[in-house]
Amino acid sequence: xxxxxxxxxxxxxxxxxxxxxxxxxxxxxxxxxxxxxxxxxxxxxxxxxxxxxxxxxxxxxxxxxxxxxxxxxxxxxxxxxxxxxxxxxxxxxxxxxxxxxxxxxxxxxxxxxxxxxxxxxxxxxxxxxxxxxxxxxxxxxxxxxxxxxxxxxxxxxxxxxxxxxxxxxxxxxxxxxxxxxxxxxxxxxxxxxxxxxxxxxxxxxxxxxxxxxxxxxxxxxxxxxxxxxxxxxxxxxxxxxxxxxxxxxxxxxxxxxxxxxxxxxxxx
Amino acid sequence: xxxxxxxxxxxxxxxxxxxxxxxxxxxxxxxxxxxxxxxxxxxxxxxxxxxxxxxxxxxxxxxxxxxxxxxxxxxxxxxxxxxxxxxxxxxxxxxxxxxxxxxxxxxxxxxxxxxxxxxxxxxxxxxxxxxxxxxxxxxxxxxxxxxxxxxxxxxxxxxxxxxxxxxxxxxxxxxxxxxxxxxxxxxxxxxxxxxxxxxxxxxxxxxxxxxxxxxxxxxxxxxxxxxxxxxxxxxxxxxxxxxxxxxxxxxxxxxxxxxxxxxxxxxxxxxx
Amino acid sequence: xxxxxxxxxxxxxxxxxxxxxxxxxxxxxxxxxxxxxxxxxxxxxxxxxxxxxxxxxxxxxxxxxxxxxxxxxxxxxxxxxxxxxxxxxxxxxxxxxxxxxxxxxxxxxxxxxxxxx
Numbered sequence: 001x002x003x004x005x006x007x008x009x010x011x012x013x014x015x016x017x018x019x020x021x022x023x024x025x026x027x028x029x030x031x032x033x034x035x036x037x038x039x040x041x042x043x044x045x046x047x048x049x050x051x052x053x054x055x056x057x058x059x060x061x062x063x064x065x066x067x068x069x070x071x072x073x074x075x076x077x078x079x080x081x082x083x084x085x086x087x088x089x090x091x092x093x094x095x096x097x098x099x100x101x102x103x104x105x106x107x108x109x110x111x112x113x114x115x116x117x118x119x120x121x122x123x124x125x126x127x128x129x130x131x132x133x134x135x136x137x138x139x140x141x142x143x144x145x146x147x148x149x150x151x152x153x154x155x156x157x158x159x160x161x162x163x164x165x166x167x168x169x170x171x172x173x174x175x176x177x178x179x180x181x182x183x184x185x186x187x188x189x190x191x192x193x194x195x196x197x198x199x200x201x202x203x204x205x206x207x208x209x210x211x212x213x214x215x216x217x218x219x220x221x222x223x224x225x226x227x228x229x230x231x232x233x234x235x236x237x238x239x240x241x242x243x244x245x246x247x248x249x250x251x252x253x254x255x256x257x258x259x260x261x262x263x264x265x266x267x268x
Numbered sequence: 269x270x271x272x273x274x275x276x277x278x279x280x281x282x283x284x285x286x287x288x289x290x291x292x293x294x295x296x297x298x299x300x301x302x303x304x305x306x307x308x309x310x311x312x313x314x315x316x317x318x319x320x321x322x323x324x325x326x327x328x329x330x331x332x333x334x335x336x337x338x339x340x341x342x343x344x345x346x347x348x349x350x351x352x353x354x355x356x357x358x359x360x361x362x363x364x365x366x367x368x369x370x371x372x373x374x375x376x377x378x379x380x381x382x383x384x385x386x387x388x389x390x391x392x393x394x395x396x397x398x399x400x401x402x403x404x405x406x407x408x409x410x411x412x413x414x415x416x417x418x419x420x421x422x423x424x425x426x427x428x429x430x431x432x433x434x435x436x437x438x439x440x441x442x443x444x445x446x447x448x449x450x451x452x453x454x455x456x457x458x459x460x461x462x463x464x465x466x467x468x469x470x471x472x473x474x475x476x477x478x479x480x481x482x483x484x485x486x487x488x489x490x491x492x493x494x495x496x497x498x499x500x501x502x503x504x505x506x507x508x509x510x511x512x513x514x515x516x517x518x519x520x521x522x523x524x525x526x527x528x529x530x531x532x533x534x535x536x537x538x539x540x
Numbered sequence: 541x542x543x544x545x546x547x548x549x550x551x552x553x554x555x556x557x558x559x560x561x562x563x564x565x566x567x568x569x570x571x572x573x574x575x576x577x578x579x580x581x582x583x584x585x586x587x588x589x590x591x592x593x594x595x596x597x598x599x600x601x602x603x604x605x606x607x608x609x610x611x612x613x614x615x616x617x618x619x620x621x622x623x624x625x626x627x628x629x630x631x632x633x634x635x636x637x638x639x640x641x642x643x644x645x646x647x648x649x650x651x652x653x654x655x656x657x
Contacts, residue, residue, distance in 0.1 A: 039520055045286045045313050053487075053517035070601065073594040074284045083601070194287075194312075336552030369556025371563050372620040374588050380554060384547035391544060412580040415554075416571025451576075481579050516590070 015063055015093055017164040018174035020102060020157050024085040026177055027093055029201060031063040032081065033173035036191050040064075041071060043193065047200040050074035062089040077201050102157035107150040116144040177201075273357065275323060275469055275509025277532045279524070282514070286313035288521050294528050295322065299511055302326040302350045302359070303343075310353060324354040325469075328361040333392045333406070334379035335365035341399065348400045358468060360405040360438045361396075363389065363426065380415035381425045393433045405436035405468035408458075410446035410484035422453055423461025430466050437462060440471035441497040442484055442513075448497075449482040455497050459504055469509030472498055472531055487516035490527055495534055502538040510535055563619040585615055588629070595630035602643060610642055 012020075018030030032049070035041040040058040043049045051071045059065035066089045070080055084090060097103040123137035153161070166172035166182045169190040173180075178201040180187045188198025276296025281289050283304070289295060290313055298317060305311070305326070310318075318324055328347045331339070351359045364376040379385045397404050406429065408422065420428070430437060439462070444455040472495070474488040490512070501507065510531050514524065560566030562581050568574055589611045593600045600607045614636045620629055637643035 042285065042288060042518065042521075044284050045311065046283050048284060050284055050518065053519045070597070073590075073597055073600075075597045079598070083598075192287075336548050336555055365555055367622045368552065368559045370622050371556075371559040372622050372624060373559055373563060373584055374591070374620055374626070375584055377555075377558070380551070382551075384551050387544060387547045388551050391548075412583055413572060413576035483583065 012160050012164060013061070014170045014174040015061060016097060016102070017161065017171065019090075019093055019097055020153055020161045021164075021175055022177065024090045024094065025081060026174065027090055028063060028067070028081045028085040029177055030170060030174035031061060031067055031084070032077075032201070033170045033178070033191070034060070035064055035067060037168075037170050040068060043077060043197055044074070045194055045197060047077045047197055048074040049077045049080050063087075063093060065089070077197070081201060097157070100156075101154055102160055103152050104150060104154050106152035107147070109148065113144060113147050116140050116147065120144060273508070275325075275511075277528055277535065278469075278509060278511040279528060280327070280511060280513040280515070281314065281317070281324070282518075283311060283313075285514070285518050285524075286311065288518070288524060289313070290316060292521065292525055292528065294525070294532060297323040297325065297509060297511070299325045299327045299360075299513075300350070300354070302328040302347045303330050305350050305353075307346070307349045307353055314354065318354060323357065325356050326350040326354065326359045328359065329376065330366055331361045331392075331396060332364070332366040333361055333396060334363055334377075334385065334389045335367055335392070336388055337367060339392045339395050344396050344399045348402075351400070351402050356402055358403045358405055358436065359400060360407055360436075360468070362407045362409050363429065364409045376409045378409055378411035378413070378415065381418035381420045381422065382415075383419055386420070386425060386428060389429060390432045393429070393435055397433065397435065403436055403468075405438040407438035407440050407471065408443050408447075410440070410443040411451055412481065414451045421457065421461060422447070423458040426462050430463050435466075436468035437466050438468050438471060439501065439507075440473065441501060442471065442473040442475060442490070442494045445491070445494045445497050446475060446482050446484045449477075456500060459501055464505040467505055467507055469511060470498065470501060470507045471511055471513055473513040474527075485516070486513050489519075489523075490530070495530060498531065498534050499537070502535055506539060507535065565616055585612060588615055588620065591626050592630040592633055595627055596634055599630070599634045599637065599643065603637065606642065610637060 014030035014034060015027045019027035032041065035058070036043070038058060040052050040054075041049055042052055049071050050073070051068045057065075057068075059068050063084060066084050066087055067080060070083060094103065098105070117140075120137045120140040123133045123140060127133040127137060164171060164175060166175055169187070172182045172187045172190060176182060176187050178188045178191075178193070178198045182190075186195075186198070188195065188201075191198075277294060278297035278299065279289055279292065279295055281298040281300050289298060298314075300314060305314075314324060326347055328343070331343050331347070333339070347359050347361070350356075362376045363379065365379055366373055366376065379389065393404065393406065406426075408426065426437060429435065439459075441455075444453075444458055447453040448455050472490055473484060473486045474490045474494075475482055475484045475486070476488040477483070498510065512524075512527055512531060514527075518524070554569070557566070557569040558572070561568050561572075561577060562584055568577055589608065592611060593607065603610060611633060614633050618632065618636070634643060638645060
């Protein structure tokens with residue numbers, strides 16, 4: 001249904017791409033999209049999702065099977081995404097991405113890192129008086145480098161993400177989420193979803209997070225521990241997400257920062 | 269036919285399949301379960317169907333009109349309010365009881381086919397009718413058990429109910445099939461006995477056989493035998509409307525559409 | 541007592557006896573086929589169970605295979621009273637499960653790492 005942005009395919013599955021783009025919630029969204037695309041799930045205007053009843057088992061992945069199993073009786077889209085994205089199947093998907101070197105355990109910049117940086121700066125200042133302090137500054141800097149923040153998506157993962165295109169509506173969801181856009185087209189429209197339904201799919205970001213409120217941070221820096229946008233973010237090579245192009249982040253609910261763009265669907 | 273216009277072929281609107289119902293071809297009218305609607309905020313989908321000019325008929329499941337307990341007027345008023353909210357030409361419930369002795373069965377229980385039960389039913393129905401803004405149609409239920417000491421056949425029972433209350437009939441052919449299978453009633457005799465000129469519309473539904481028993485689940489495909497009963501009915505009267513009820517385990521849109529088409533084919537066969 | 545009132549009273553006791561037998565393990569009323577009563581009892585229970593499953597999918601999910609036997613045990617002990625709502629029934633079942641230790645008090649299994657996302 002989507003006009004392919006390029007004809008390049010990817011050897012990665014929508015779930016993998018979704019996970020790389022925005023974490024477990026997006027991976028679940030991608031699975032949901034595949035099932036909707038195949039007519040194995042239906043959604044209703046009151047934001048509930050239910051498995052289409054049939055004798056054959058249509059799931060092609062463990063995450064899909066989980067979703068189908070969970071929606072044998074209608075459940076809210078929100079809870080379907082929430083429960084599945086914190087389930088063992090999505091965790092296994094994450095593990096596979098770790099094993100394949102597409103992701104790594106992230107290391108957030110914590111208070112200790114900032115302390116090391118501050119110490120280094122202080123020692124550099126002191127070194128104008130006593131040059132020996134430079135040695136201390138250097139060692140603190142080295143420790144800082146050693147402990148520096150590490151993004152969860154590896155270089156290989158970013159390359160995988162760059163190789164993915166919204167070649168069909170399932171990949172469009174993987175890359176941008178149901179509330180995202182491909183060009184000017186809203187992804188939810190590709191599935192004939194009423195607007196409210198599409199908006200209910202990814203979990204809303206809770207407003208309580210202080211770090212994102214502080215200092216008008218751009219989306220890359222907004223969430224300290226796992227910045228879902230920024231370099232790992234909603235497909236840095238794609239022009240409609242936050243990050244690279246002139247589009248601002250957070251606007252229109254399509255990207256990060258605003259209510260529930262990429263990264264939605266974490267396990268809270 | 270006085271009061272009842274031609275409804276065509278319809279489907280029970282359920283919130284889980286609202287988008288499906290909106291998109292299905294060949295839906296001439298829908299039915300909503302009155303108890304599931306709140307006055308003041310109708311589901312968006314129902315409003316949309318109304319805007320398209322699709323008749324929406326409220327169907328109640330909890331009046332317990334065949335019950336010995338005092339009629340719950342709150343429920344009657346709600347049904348009437350739903351009817352007004354959707355501009356319905358008629359409402360319906362069942363010839364059954366739901367509550368008794370402080371217990372709620374959660375289901376439509378058959379009433380004994382005795383004079384006592386008929387008298388009580390007539391009283392309740394008359395009271396309900398007086399408090400409803402539109403005509404009331406009453407539906408035959410599927411029974412898994414038979415009351416002892418029945419004095420009338422089901423058809424006679426309903427015929428007398430119509431005669432005494434001037435209500436309409438909503439004939440569920442799946443329930444007729446279920447009763448034929450489970451308690452040995454004869455659908456043809458039933459159709460012979462009821463006043464077909466008071467037929468409001470017809471229900472068709474799916475079910476499943478478990479061992480010896482046929483369960484009217486509304487969650488399985490419509491059996492050809494049930495369409496056979498519809499065929500029998502249509503050979504006697506041109507029903508003003510026929511509606512498919514599906515309440516669970518919703519199949520694909522295509523499958524639902526083909527069930528509607530099968531129903532339409534039976535109806536059309538008898539129309540010259 | 542008028543004829544109508546007497547008829548209502550007779551019917552009331554018949555209907556109450558039937559529901560008591562079907563929902564609350566009461567004695568089978570005279571004249572009914574025991575096998576039919578059993579079929580009806582199962583059908584009513586199954587319907588109530590599926591409604592509870594629909595209204596409390598997370599409870600059903602957590603109980604897994606234990607959902608059915610537990611619900612059936614709960615249902616006989618707690619027949620639905622007139623005026624109670626299906627939603628309350630599902631909630632009471634969850635409470636009943638917690639009280640009997642079948643369901644964790646509160647289930648919050650967070651995957652800390654992603655939670656900060």
